[in-house]
Amino acid sequence: MDNERRRLAIKGLVQGVGFRPYIYRLARDCQLTGWVANHSGGLQLEVEGNSTGIEKLLQRLPLEKPPHSLILSIDSEVIPAEGDSDFEIRESTVTAAQSTLVLPDIAPCNSCQAELQDSRNRRHKYPFINCTHCGPRFSIIDKMPYDRANTAMDQFPQCAKCQAEYTNPEDRRFHAEPNGCPECGPQLQLCDSKGKVLLTGLAALNETFASLASGKVVALKGVGGFQLLVDAGNSQALQTLRKRKQRPHKPFALLYSSLSAARRDCRISELEAKLLTSPARPIVLLEAKPEANARVHELVALGSPDLGVMLPASPLHLLLAEEYAAPLVATSGNLAEEPICIENTEALRRLGKIADRFLLHNRRIVRPLDDSVLRVVEDRPLMLRRARGYAPLPITQAKLSQQALTQSYLALGADLKNSVALSHNGWIYQSQHIGDLSSATAIEHFDRTIADLTGLQQRRPQTLIHDQHPGYSSHRWALQQQAPRLGVQHHVAHLFSCMAEHGHSGAALGVCWDGTGYDSSGIVRGGEFLLWDGKSQVEHVASLRTFPLPGGEKAVREPRRAAAGLLYEISGYMALQHQLLKRCFTRSERRNLVTMLEGEVNSPLCSSAGRLFDAVAALLGLCSQSSYEGQAAMVLEYSARGIQSSDSYPFDLYQRQSKWELDWAPCISALIHDEGKSLPQRAAAFHNTLANMILAVVNEIGERQVFLSGGVFQNRRLTERTATLLRERGFTVHCHSQVPPNDGGIALGQLHYAHCMAAAGQSAGD
Ligand SMILES: [Zn+2]
Ligand SMILES: [Zn+2]
Numbered sequence: 001m002d003n004e005r006r007r008l009a010i011k012g013l014v015q016g017v018g019f020r021p022y023i024y025r026l027a028r029d030c031q032l033t034g035w036v037a038n039h040s041g042g043l044q045l046e047v048e049g050n051s052t053g054i055e056k057l058l059q060r061l062p063l064e065k066p067p068h069s070l071i072l073s074i075d076s077e078v079i080p081a082e083g084d085s086d087f088e089i090r091e092s093t094v095t096a097a098q099s100t101l102v103l104p105d106i107a108p109c110n111s112c113q114a115e116l117q118d119s120r121n122r123r124h125k126y127p128f129i130n131c132t133h134c135g136p137r138f139s140i141i142d143k144m145p146y147d148r149a150n151t152a153m154d155q156f157p158q159c160a161k162c163q164a165e166y167t168n169p170e171d172r173r174f175h176a177e178p179n180g181c182p183e184c185g186p187q188l189q190l191c192d193s194k195g196k197v198l199l200t201g202l203a204a205l206n207e208t209f210a211s212l213a214s215g216k217v218v219a220l221k222g223v224g225g226f227q228l229l230v231d232a233g234n235s236q237a238l239q240t241l242r243k244r245k246q247r248p249h250k251p252f253a254l255l256y257s258s259l260s261a262a263r264r265d266c267r268i269s270e271l272e273a274k275l276l277t278s279p280a281r282p283i284v285l286l287e288a289k290p291e292a293n294a295r296v297h298e299l300v301a302l303g304s305p306d307l308g309v310m311l312p313a314s315p316l317h318l319l320l321a322e323e324y325a326a327p328l329v330a331t332s333g334n335l336a337e338e339p340i341c342i343e344n345t346e347a348l349r350r351l352g353k354i355a356d357r358f359l360l361h362n363r364r365i366v367r368p369l370d371d372s373v374l375r376v377v378e379d380r381p382l383m384l385r386r387a388r389g390y391a392p393l394p395i396t397q398a399k400l401s402q403q404a405l406t407q408s409y410l411a412l413g414a415d416l417k418n419s420v421a422l423s424h425n426g427w428i429y430q431s432q433h434i435g436d437l438s439s440a441t442a443i444e445h446f447d448r449t450i451a452d453l454t455g456l457q458q459r460r461p462q463t464l465i466h467d468q469h470p471g472y473s474s475h476r477w478a479l480q481q482q483a484p485r486l487g488v489q490h491h492v493a494h495l496f497s498c499m500a501e502h503g504h505s506g507a508a509l510g511v512c513w514d515g516t517g518y519d520s521s522g523i524v525r526g527g528e529f530l531l532w533d534g535k536s537q538v539e540h541v542a543s544l545r546t547f548p549l550p551g552g553e554k555a556v557r558e559p560r561r562a563a564a565g566l567l568y569e570i571s572g573y574m575a576l577q578h579q580l581l582k583r584c585f586t587r588s589e590r591r592n593l594v595t596m597l598e599g600e601v602n603s604p605l606c607s608s609a610g611r612l613f614d615a616v617a618a619l620l621g622l623c624s625q626s627s628y629e630g631q632a633a634m635v636l637e638y639s640a641r642g643i644q645s646s647d648s649y650p651f652d653l654y655q656r657q658s659k660w661e662l663d664w665a666p667c668i669s670a671l672i673h674d675e676g677k678s679l680p681q682r683a684a685a686f687h688n689t690l691a692n693m694i695l696a697v698v699n700e701i702g703e704r705q706v707f708l709s710g711g712v713f714q715n716r717r718l719t720e721r722t723a724t725l726l727r728e729r730g731f732t733v734h735c736h737s738q739v740p741p742n743d744g745g746i747a748l749g750q751l752h753y754a755h756c757m758a759a760a761g762q763s764a765g766d
């Protein structure tokens with residue numbers, strides 16, 4: 001019987017997931033000969049044998065594919081038979097530039113966890129155990145294709161035993177690129193803050209437990225960068241960490257050994273449990289139980305009823321958490337808002353004054369990846385920070401004309417919570433969270449991430465997309481490049497970000513509420529309603545009433561200034577006699593306020609919902625000065641926790657020129673004088689009022705498809721209340737899930753806007 005030969009090209013997430021051994025076993029099972037190889041476009045194979053065998057392979061291939069893999073397309077062509085005698089796995093061939101997908105880092109699988117705990121196994125307690133189905137990926141890949149030589153494992157030649165596993169197609173470590181063992185793989189090292197090596201191997205790990213138990217701060221080289229660890233029950237250690245890290249209030253995340261350990265301290269829903277134990281192992285915000293007090297000191301999350309919890313993302317974390325047996329604080333290894341450290345020497349330099357001990361290892365981390373953060377809102381995951389475990393998985397792009405999708409753009413995001421994104425052939429590749437572009441280190445990180453993203457995807461984008469804010473570093477970066485540019489208004493990008501997540505490109509009403517967004521009016525925007533006609537126009541249809549922000553930028557960290565501006569807007573000069581302002585400002589500060597407000601000096605007008613939250617938090621005496629972004633709004637949300645009432649305050653809505661204006665003044669006046677109610681009741685009524693305000697505008701505009709975006713919608717109470725109200729009236733409400741509602745989602749929105757404009761035949765770029 002004549003043999004048939006087929007050449008197949010498979011595209012998708014097919015490298016680093018055990019796809020070649022899978023094909024190898026499948027082909028042999030179907031009694032076919034030929035070969036399979038990685039190449040930079042995905043995977044290529046040729047199979048030869050009788051037609052039934054080939055049919056069988058084609059049928060089974062997509063059905064039995066390895067976990068974590070994703071097939072985008074399979075191209076097949078018939079070619080002349082060659083008569084090879086066996087099926088083999090070939091060296092990679094580097095061919096035509098095409099994008100290929102990179103896998104994120106994956107937490108230890110069950111088989112590896114079992115070996116880690118098995119005292120007879122040669123990898124017993126080996127902190128770098130992994131296999132084809134788990135282990136580091138994105139954090140160790142230098143370039144594609146994904147082969148050991150192109151990763152941080154290039155410095156670790158395998159010992160004979162590991163080599164045998166790696167080359168045996170029947171072994172679960174067959175071509176597991178990060179494969180290694182205590183003989184040949186990466187090693188632990190415990191150093192003091194000057195870099196002097198104290199201990200190595202398991203002894204280093206044991207000494208780490210002792211250090212943590214005695215209240216020391218330990219810097220740990222984790223998966224995507226350094227983390228700082230302390231015992232979560234040790235107030236002294238927590239105080240030291242807060243002081244040294246210059247982080248007085250922002251909550252710390254906790255590392256628990258297992259789901260059951262986390263359950264002792266937190267209420268965990270089924271969905272939350274699924275997120276916690278997913279291969280991405282993100283931080284999930286959970287409601288603390290009263291019992292948590294026994295193990296978690298209040299300094300971990302001051303004034304918050306929630307705890308940020310994660311389970312071990314690597315074997316090293318597993319060993320640490322299991323043997324330590326008490327929850328550990330695990331927070332980013334950086335100073336304030338700087339990017340996290342990834343190199344040993346860099347960590348010793350930058351964290352030397354923060355950590356007492358450094359638990360290091362000798363495997364490189366190729367790029368920094370913060371821990372991802374999620375919370376459950378409306379019974380769905382809501383991404384708050386997208387990094388380790390999720391990046392660089394692509395996001396499917398909304399269906400638009402083929403012509404619009406072939407455009408490749410690079411979106412530069414916003415300056416806060418920055419993240420960049422690249423579009424190519426109907427897919428969007430969003431970078432990991434980069435952070436605030438406020439320091440030289442951060443800009444360097446931004447630069448490197450762009451080079452990294454375009455390098456891995458082997459794409460030179462045709463057009464750059466940036467925020468219109470002239471003061472943004474990302475905008476200035478765009479101006480320095482020799483490429484066509486497109487500026488997208490901040491809140492337009494928010495709307496399109498939420499639309500992109502839902503594959504939506506038709507008419508839409510966006511409720512875009514956040515802290516700060518630039519537009520050409522000179523007003524600090526952030527309480528906006530935008531209407532997209534589904535073709536080519538975005539109309540600004542409504543906004544919150546404006547109020548002055550004495551001190552401008554300073555008001556972001558001082559909610560008391562927003563409160564002063566708000567009161568001044570209501571009652572002018574008299575506002576400065578208000579009890580609250582007398583309490584929060586000294587006499588000379590108040591004189592200064594008058595000068596600024598009366599003279600309209602350094603007191604920009606704002607329509608920001610974020611600042612409105614700040615002002616109310618200050619008016620209720622909850623937070624007059626904050627040490628991190630969003631603190632006042634969080635405190636206000638938390639203070640309303642548990643209140644069921646639907647009480648609300650009055651507000652006004654009127655039309656001014658062609659726009660609607662939402663007036664919060666009646667609400668604020670009522671709230672200030674509502675002394676019959678408890679503080680939590682007033683906080684809840686404020687949230688309810690905002691939801692009513694949104695409903696009132698949406699009713700007037702009438703568009704049925706409503707999208708909620710902007711940092712304010714990280715607030716669960718407001719988001720859930722608003723969505724419920726709108727749905728009751730028959731509106732379709734869309735919220736974020738895969739990308740953050742905050743500025744971490746801006747790059748995705750910039751891309752989607754550009755593609756929609758291209759689909760409408762509008763030129764993108766200036
Ligand atoms: Zn494994
Ligand atoms: Zn080995």
